Amino acid sequence: MSLFLLFDWALAIEKIILVSVVFAITLGVAAYSTWGERKVAAFMQDRMGPSRAGWGGILQPIADGVKMFTKEDFMPNQAERWLYILAPGAFMFVAAMTSAVIPWGTELTIFDKPVTLQVADLNIGILYIMGFVSLGVYGIMMGGWASNNKYSLYGAIRASSQMISYELAMGLSVIAVVMMTGTLSLKEMAIQQPGINWNIWYQPLGFLIFFVCALAECNRAPFDLAECETELIGGYHTEYSSMKLGFFLFAEYINMFVSSAVISTVYFGGYNFPGIDPGWLYGFAGPLVLFAKIFFFIFVFMWIRWTLPRFRYDQLMHLGWKSLIPLAILNMLLTGLGVLLFSK
Amino acid sequence: MDFYIFLTLAVISVITALLMVFARNPVHSVLYLILTFFAIAGQYVMLNAQFLAVVHIIVYAGAIMVLFLFVLMLLNLNKDSEPQKSNLWKISGAITSGMLLVVMVGALRNQIQLPAAAEYQPDRGLPAVLGRMLFDSEFVVPFEITGILFLAAMVGAVLVGKREIKV
Numbered sequence: 256m257s258l259f260l261l262f263d264w265a266l267a268i269e270k271i272i273l274v275s276v277v278f279a280i281t282l283g284v285a286a287y288s289t290w291g292e293r294k295v296a297a298f299m300q301d302r303m304g305p306s307r308a309g310w311g312g313i314l315q316p317i318a319d320g321v322k323m324f325t326k327e328d329f330m331p332n333q334a335e336r337w338l339y340i341l342a343p344g345a346f347m348f349v350a351a352m353t354s355a356v357i358p359w360g361t362e363l364t365i366f367d368k369p370v371t372l373q374v375a376d377l378n379i380g381i382l383y384i385m386g387f388v389s390l391g392v393y394g395i396m397m398g399g400w401a402s403n404n405k406y407s408l409y410g411a412i413r414a415s416s417q418m419i420s421y422e423l424a425m426g427l428s429v430i431a432v433v434m435m436t437g438t439l440s441l442k443e444m445a446i447q448q449p450g451i452n453w454n455i456w457y458q459p460l461g462f463l464i465f466f467v468c469a470l471a472e473c474n475r476a477p478f479d480l481a482e483c484e485t486e487l488i489g490g491y492h493t494e495y496s497s498m499k500l501g502f503f504l505f506a507e508y509i510n511m512f513v514s515s516a517v518i519s520t521v522y523f524g525g526y527n528f529p530g531i532d533p534g535w536l537y538g539f540a541g542p543l544v545l546f547a548k549i550f551f552f553i554f555v556f557m558w559i560r561w562t563l564p565r566f567r568y569d570q571l572m573h574l575g576w577k578s579l580i581p582l583a584i585l586n587m588l589l590t591g592l593g594v595l596l597f598s599k
Numbered sequence: 600m601d602f603y604i605f606l607t608l609a610v611i612s613v614i615t616a617l618l619m620v621f622a623r624n625p626v627h628s629v630l631y632l633i634l635t636f637f638a639i640a641g642q643y644v645m646l647n648a649q650f651l652a653v654v655h656i657i658v659y660a661g662a663i664m665v666l667f668l669f670v671l672m673l674l675n676l677n678k679d680s681e682p683q684k685s686n687l688w689k690i691s692g693a694i695t696s697g698m699l700l701v702v703m704v705g706a707l708r709n710q711i712q713l714p715a716a717a718e719y720q721p722d723r724g725l726p727a728v729l730g731r732m733l734f735d736s737e738f739v740v741p742f743e744i745t746g747i748l749f750l751a752a753m754v755g756a757v758l759v760g761k762r763e764i765k766v
Contacts, residue, residue: 338630378725382653389661393633396665400626400672408672419665439726 274355274374281354285508286316288553292508295557323501331403331494338401343495343502346394350506353387353513356380358442360526360541372542373442380441381429384517385422388472391510392418398503399491410490413480413568418472420575425468427583428461431590432521441517445525453524457593460586462522464579469514471575473507476560480568515552516545523548605645612638625671629664636660648724 290305290312297304305312330339360372377383392415399411432454436444448454455462471478482490492503519525526541566574612635619631636659643652722728733742 338626377649378727379649379653382650382657386653386656386661389657389665392661392665393630393668396668396672397630412669412672415665415669419662422661 269370270374273370273372277354277359277374278351281351281509281512284512284549284553285505286320288508288511289319289504290315291553292557292560295554296561299558299561320501323498326497328497328499333403334494335401335403338397339494340499342394342398342401343499343506344394345397346391347502347506347509349387349390349394350509350513353384353510354516356383356441357513357516357520358445358525359545361538363538372538376440376442379439381433381439381444381521384441384513385426385429388425389418389422391472394503394506395491398495402491402494404494406488407491407493410482410487410493413487414474414491417474417478417480417571417575420572421468421471421478421579424464424575424579424583425472427580427587428458428464428468429521431461431583431587432458434587434590434594441520441525445520445527448524448527450527451524451529453522453527455522458522458586458590460582461590462518464583464586465522466518467574467579469518470556470559471571473510473514473556475507475511475556477563477566478571479560479565480571511553511556512549515549515556518552519545519548601645605642608638608641608645612642626668629667629671633660633664636664643724646719646724647721650726650729651724 293312293315294304296302305315308314308318330336355374356377358373358376362369362371395414395418396411399407399409399414402408432444433439435454435457436447438444438447444454470476474482482492487493492500495503526545528540528544615631615634615638619628619635622628622631636655640652640655640660643649643655732738
């Protein structure tokens with residue numbers, strides 16, 4: 256009748272292992288992104304960056320984790336207790352859930368058994384990602400409101416109105432890709448981009464819009480008005496300390512990792528790369544190539560943060576509503592025309 | 600297994616819906632309603648209607664409820680500023696609505712013939728099937744008219760939102 260009657264224990268164990276591995280890699284990449292961010296920032300500003308903990312500061316994320324856990328966990332007197340505790344968890348949960356539909360590679364043969372390197376091949380994969388992106392607002396809003404501090408509330412309202420605005424343009428740019436590929440499944444999208452026949456060659460404008468929106472959705476500079484220190488102290492997490500603050504900051508890096516993975520899969524061919532025939536090596540090389548692409552985009556995120564100054568709030572709204580959305584609609588129309596004229 | 604999952608989701612949705620009504624704090628109400636939406640989305644997944652489930656989450660939990668929360672936070676409504684009605688009002692309200700319920704049940708008891716449940720089609724909710732149903736068959740005209748209706752509502756909202764209208 257439905258999926259649950261056909262319960263397959265081997266599949267369940269395989270998926271549990273895959274989920275654990277993906278989760279561990281997500282956390283690991285996010286942790287080392289904090290180190291990478293400091294190193295990139297230091298390089299851009301002609302400094303050394305972290306250098307004390309381990310070689311080249313390689314143990315810095317662990318030191319940071321220990322610091323976060325052992326700091327005093329302070330809670331404001333007038334805070335809405337349960338929502339205040341729930342908010343960082345909700346934010347982190349939503350960030351970590353998004354990676355479930357990303358195809359990390361084709362198939363690996365382990366002990367003569369083909370293992371699909373994707374946690375869930377939903378036929379609505381890209382919509383699943385849009386759904387969880389739109390839920391990311393709640394962690395921020397709950398945190399900002401429950402802190403009972405006007406600066407936190409301002410930060411939360413800024414962050415959420417920004418995320419709502421940029422979601423629209425993001426969705427419209429994704430629609431163009433969906434029209435072109437004729438599928439909502441990320442796996443199917445990856446399969447349709449063999450070799451170097453990537454979607455970026457057909458959707459350059461769509462990619463640009465998607466990338467700008469991804470920056471805004473992650474609350475990254477130049478769109479980090481939610482934590483604009485000069486105006487808002489620290490934004491929605493002003494009142495947070497210890498590991499609760501750590502969760503908010505860490506989830507931002509997870510979001511960055513997942514957005515880079517989505518960008519690589521949707522526009523840059525995912526695990527595909529030119530110059531190798533699909534053979535046994537392909538299964539191993541695919542994920543490595545995907546990760547190389549992901550690390551490149553994480554680097555671009557950092558590069559932009561340490562290069563561009565922050566927008567003003569009205570400029571942010573103008574860009575979102577009056578430039579990106581009309582451009583995305585134009586892109587959609589052009590894609591429709593292209594599909595009509597050149598469809599296979 | 601299916602039945603127990605259904606039961607769990609149903610209990611969650613009923614409890615959170617009741618909590619949404621009874622919560623004193625409007626922000627808590629909105630958050631409970633979001634949980635209700637999740638439980639309902641779970642029911643859609645159980646019916647293999649993944650597209651409907653995810654659109655339900657995107658539209659209701661991701662957009663409409665965010666706007667609700669937004670307005671509540673901006674207005675800073677909380678239980679202290681909410682006007683509390685006296686017990687007399689509450690009792691009279693309960694009696695009148697109870698009487699209305701009795702009249703409605705009495706009037707409609709024998710009038711309603713529920714149609715037999717449609718046969719369950721597992722692939723109904725898949726995006727390709729749904730798209731073909733909306734664009735390839737008799738539903739295409741109502742669907743397009745709904746789209747125009749939404750556009751008109753959006754233009755209207757923008758016009759109302761503008762302070763001065765120069766005609």
